[in-house]
Structure formats: structure tokens, C-alpha cells
Amino acid sequence: MSQLLTDILEDVRKEYLQRMDANNFSQPFLTAEKLCHEKLYLATDLLADIVNEDPTLLATRASDLIADSRERDNPAVGAIISSNIVMAALESLLGLAVANGWLDVDDDGHILVEDAELDPSRNYPVTADYSRSDAATKNLSKRGPSLLTTIFQAAENEFLELLETEVHEAYQLALQVSGNYAIFAPEDIAPLIVENPLLLGLRPDDMVDEELFEGDPPAGIIISGHLTHILLDQLLELAESKGALGKDGAGHIILPEGDGDNPIVH
Structure with a gap:
């Protein structure tokens, strides 16, 4: 796990204990739920650093974890990752509540929560704005090509070489080369995110095969899909x-x- 995230979760654990003490140890589930949603929709640049430390976070999916109705249907990558962090932290705090005797478990080990604390329709807004990043502005203004530009330039060079002998197959060549340079591995995507955290603001936008991922693509695949489409468009323009x-x-x-239709990522 990311050390940055470990430190953040430890701070959340300490605050949970403080809030429970202030509430006379009442509403352990609701207190944990509110705290996690308040604290763990992490800011764009911070989340980018965390993903860079732990690229496995790019394998997370939205599932039914996002409690913001505005984000649920087409969530940003940052919201997907943060919602999974929220859920993991919530489970940890509930375990802490059980250990302290604030919550009980049944014979099957399931945590028992008072009905008054449960509300499946409860809405928690995503408090981070993944369309803003100071780090992206700073990094993209640096001299020299970015990591992504370097990859795209290599793809363009290969495409031009192939085009010299197969000019009548331009579209198929563009598909082939954009596929060859597609970036799928989390450990390959993470450095691109830390260089340009605005990638965390990308959304599925029907670019990913719904049947393959059951309508719930991993965060990294969403980014990969967008980058592949951008590269394909550049090759077609070329x-x-x-x-x-x-x-x-x-x-x-x-x-x-x-x-006529752009391909989707499979």
C-alpha cells in the first residue's frame, strides 16, 4: 500500500476514535460512513501521488460504491479510486468498532448495524474536483517532451514508416499502431498520471466494451481507452x-x- 495513503488512513482512524468519544460512542456506523466520505475523496494531485506509489489502485471499479448521484452514471477515474478507498477505510473502522464493543457481529461474522443508521439512498457528494490540477499545469509547462508525448511520437514514427509502403491501408495501419502502443498495465499508466493528474478526471464515456467489463471498467482501462482514442485520432490526422x-x-x-465509428477498447 502507498505510504501516503497509509498515513492518511491512520489519521482517519484517530479522528474516528475522537468523534466516537465526543458522541458518547453512539452511531458507530454512521459516524464512520460520514467521516470516510468527508475525508477520503482525495484531491487530484494527492491522489495521483498515491496511485504512483500503488498502481494496483488502477484495477478498482466503481461497482455500486459511489454515493454521489451526479457521479454514479459516468464517474471520473479519481472518483472511482477514491470510492474504493472510502469503502476499504469504512470496513476498517467498522472492524475497529467491533473490537471496541460498539458494534456486534452475528453467528456468521456479519456486522450488525441499527436500522436507524442505515440509509441506502444516502447521498455523499464527491468533494474533489478532478478537472483541476496544479501539478499538471506545472509539469506540462516544463521544457522537453512529456512521457506521453514520447510514446505518441514513437507511434507516429512507426506509423509513417509503415505508411510509406502501405498507403492504401492507412486506417487499418492507424488501428494497428494505436493498438500496439496502447498502455494497459497499471505500472505503465501510473507515471503518466503523476505527470498529468488530470487523467484522473477522465470518464468512461462509452469508450470501453461494456460486455467485456460488465459495464464496470477498471479505472486504468478508462484512461487507457481515452489515450488509445487520442493516439488513433492523431494518426488519422497524420x-x-x-x-x-x-x-x-x-x-x-x-x-x-x-x-465510421471509432473502435472501443476490448
């Missing part, structure tokens, strides 16, 4: 600039018949 593809009257690149 092909058009070389005369391998044309544009219609509206300025849209003309694709081979039957290929």
Missing part, C-alpha cells in the same frame, strides 16, 4: 496530412466504408 485519407465537406476525415 494520414490525412500525407494524402492517405481525405476529408469531407464538413472537415471530417473520410474513413473506409463500415469504419
